[in-house]
Structures are given as C-alpha cells and as structure tokens.
Amino acid sequence: MAAHAVEEHTHTSASKYIQIAVVLFALTALEVLLYEACFGHLKESMPGLASSLGPYFVQLLLILSAFKFWLVAMFYMHLKFDMKVLSWVFGFSLVIASVVILALIALFTYNRTLWWIGGVKW
Amino acid sequence: MPTPHNTEAAATMTTAVIDHHDAPEHEEHHSSMPIDNRKLAIWTFIGSECLFFASLISTFLVYRGQSLKGPGPKDIFSVPLVTFGTAVLLFSSFFVVMALNGAQEGNRKKLITWLSLTVLAGCFFIGMQVYEFSHFYHEGMGYTTNLFSASFYTLTGFHGTHVAIGTLWLATVLKDAIKGNVPKEKALNLELAALYWHFVDVVWIIIFPVVYLMSLGS
Numbered sequence: 001m002a003a004h005a006v007e008e009h010t011h012t013s014a015s016k017y018i019q020i021a022v023v024l025f026a027l028t029a030l031e032v033l034l035y036e037a038c039f040g041h042l043k044e045s046m047p048g049l050a051s052s053l054g055p056y057f058v059q060l061l062l063i064l065s066a067f068k069f070w071l072v073a074m075f076y077m078h079l080k081f082d083m084k085v086l087s088w089v090f091g092f093s094l095v096i097a098s099v100v101i102l103a104l105i106a107l108f109t110y111n112r113t114l115w116w117i118g119g120v121k122w
Numbered sequence: 123m124p125t126p127h128n129t130e131a132a133a134t135m136t137t138a139v140i141d142h143h144d145a146p147e148h149e150e151h152h153s154s155m156p157i158d159n160r161k162l163a164i165w166t167f168i169g170s171e172c173l174f175f176a177s178l179i180s181t182f183l184v185y186r187g188q189s190l191k192g193p194g195p196k197d198i199f200s201v202p203l204v205t206f207g208t209a210v211l212l213f214s215s216f217f218v219v220m221a222l223n224g225a226q227e228g229n230r231k232k233l234i235t236w237l238s239l240t241v242l243a244g245c246f247f248i249g250m251q252v253y254e255f256s257h258f259y260h261e262g263m264g265y266t267t268n269l270f271s272a273s274f275y276t277l278t279g280f281h282g283t284h285v286a287i288g289t290l291w292l293a294t295v296l297k298d299a300i301k302g303n304v305p306k307e308k309a310l311n312l313e314l315a316a317l318y319w320h321f322v323d324v325v326w327i328i329i330f331p332v333v334y335l336m337s338l339g340s
Contacts, residue, residue, distance in 0.1 A: 021212070021215075025209060028330075035338065039339045073320075098176070100173060100177060
C-alpha cells in the first residue's frame with residue numbers, strides 16, 4: 001500500500017513542481033500588476049488600461065486566486081493523483097465554506113440596507 | 123490456577139501483540155477504505171479549517187468600509203512588503219513538495235535541504251507579519267481601534283498562528299530527518315505536515331487579494 005502511494009506521488013516530477021511554482025509566482029505578479037494598473041503607480045501612465053480593467057478588478061482577482069488555489073490543491077496537495085474520496089471531503093468543505101461566506105454577506109447587507117432606511121440597527 | 127498450557131498460550135499471545143506493534147505495517151494505520159487513517163483525518167481537519175477561515179474572511183468582508191474612524195487600509199498597507207511575503211509563502215509550498223519528493227525517493231540530503239528551506243521560509247513569513255503588525259501598531263492601529271483593525275488582526279493573526287504551528291511541525295520533522303528517522307517508508311509523516319502547510323498557503327492565496335489588494339482598490 002505504501003509503495004503504491006509512493007508510486008502515485010512520484011507521477012509528478014520535480015520539473016512539474018518547478019513549472020507550477022513559476023506559474024504561481026507569475027499569477028501573483030499579475031495580481032499585483034493588475035492592482036498597480038487599476039489603482040496604483042501605473043494608473044496615470046496607462047489610463048486606458050485602468051478604465052477598461054477597473055470595473056472588473058475584483059472579478060479578475062478572484063479568478064486568478066481561484067486558479068492558484070486549484071493549482072496548489074491539485075498538484076502540490078496531490079488531489080489530482082490521490083483517492084477521489086479526499087477530493088470529495090475537501091470539495092464538500094469548500095462548498096459549505098462558500099455558502100457560509102455568501103450567506104453572511106447577504107445577511108449583513110440586508111440588515112445594513114434596513115439600517116440605511118431607518119430599520120434595523122446592528 | 124495457570125496451567126503450563128495456559129502460560130504458554132499467554133506468552134504466545136504477548137509475543138504476537140509485541141510483534142504486531144513492532145511491525146512496519148502498524149505505522150500505516152489502515153482503515154476499511156484503501157487509504158491511511160491519518161491522511162483521511164488530516165483532510166477532514168483541513169475541511170473543518172476551511173469553515174473556520176470562511177467565517178473569518180466573511181467577517182472581514184461584512185465589516186469592510188464600515189469603520190467610523192481611521193486608519194484604513196489605504197493609510198497603512200504596504201503592497202511590496204506583503205507581495206514579497208506572499209511570494210516567499212508560495213515558494214515554501216514548492217520547497218516542501220520537493221522535500222516530500224526527496225523523502226519518497228529515500229534521498230535524505232534532498233529531504234533535509236528542501237525542508238530546511240521550508241522552515242526558513244516559514245520563519246521569514248512570521249517575521250514579516252510581526253514587523254507588519256508592530257509597524258501598524260506604531261502607526262496608531264491597535265486591535266480595538268476600529269472595525270477594520272479588529273477584523274484584519276483577527277484574520278491575519280489566526281493565519282499567522284497557523285503558519286507558526288506549521289513551521290514548528292515541519293521543524294520537528296526536520297529534526298527527525300536529520301536524525302535519520304524519516305526513511306522512505308515513513309514519508310507519510312512529512313506528507314501530513316506538508317498537506318497542512320499547503321492549506322496554510324492556499325488560505326493566504328485568498329487572503330492576499332481579498333484583504334490587501336481589494337481593500338486598497340475599493
């Protein structure tokens with residue numbers, strides 16, 4: 001069993017790990033560049049880029065983060081090569097976590113709206 | 123009264139129990155599923171940690187922009203410092219996966235080298251966070267200054283605590299590796315610590331854009 005597990009993990013070679021590290025680093029650099037282009041030092045030198053990317057700043061950041069998350073979970077945490085039950089355990093937790101985040105944001109936004117019109121104070 | 127036959131049987135059973143504990147198979151902690159119990163346990167634990175950080179992240183998000191007084195994110199955050207810390211944490215995930223690769227190949231030198239780098243990266247990240255927190259404090263942002271400070275310190279502080287625990291865990295595995303106690307058959311000991319370390323990394327992958335970049339960009 002242990003030998004089988006080792007065999008499974010060595011499917012990912014060191015060069016693959018290096019490639020993923022480079023991609024992760026590049027994506028992080030892209031996130032910072034995106035911020036700099038929309039709101040930071042590059043905004044004045046590239047006003048066209050800032051105005052076109054600015055409205056999608058949050059969405060783009062979330063997509064980049066989700067891709068980084070996926071890369072680490074699949075390759076560094078070996079979910080791609082491990083038993084499916086582990087992916088289900090992690091995936092189920094992520095679904096519940098997402099529901100918790102969305103539910104809390106929805107609840108507080110709703111209460112805040114009521115507060116603004118003179119309703120509930122919190 | 124114990125008969126010679128009973129005594130012999132008891133001795134045989136005792137030997138069997140001792141043999142069972144000494145056997146390498148005992149290290150694998152098998153369950154009815156074809157997967158190691160400890161691995162399933164760490165993944166379940168990671169699942170519960172997802173909920174923990176989800177509650178902290180959502181608290182930060184619902185309190186965003188609700189502070190009645192400063193300082194706010196734009197007054198204190200330093201993008202270059204945090205970006206550097208993020209890069210170090212990302213690379214530490216690469217370091218630990220290389221260390222695991224070394225452990226699974228039975229390459230002790232590779233294991234110790236990469237694991238040492240991981241522990242160093244963990245220490246650097248903790249140092250960066252201590253520096254950042256003390257800098258913010260001197261800038262006038264205490265824990266109870268406003269909603270932003272309370273939710274920021276709680277979220278990043280708990281993450282930093284997780285990094286510290288992960289660093290300690292990896293350091294104990296490194297100590298074992300230096301002593302030669304992490305052979306190829308016991309690579310799972312490192313894999314469990316590595317899984318926890320990667321989880322800490324993926325949480326930061328979310329925290330960095332959500333807490334730092336989005337707060338500055340809003």
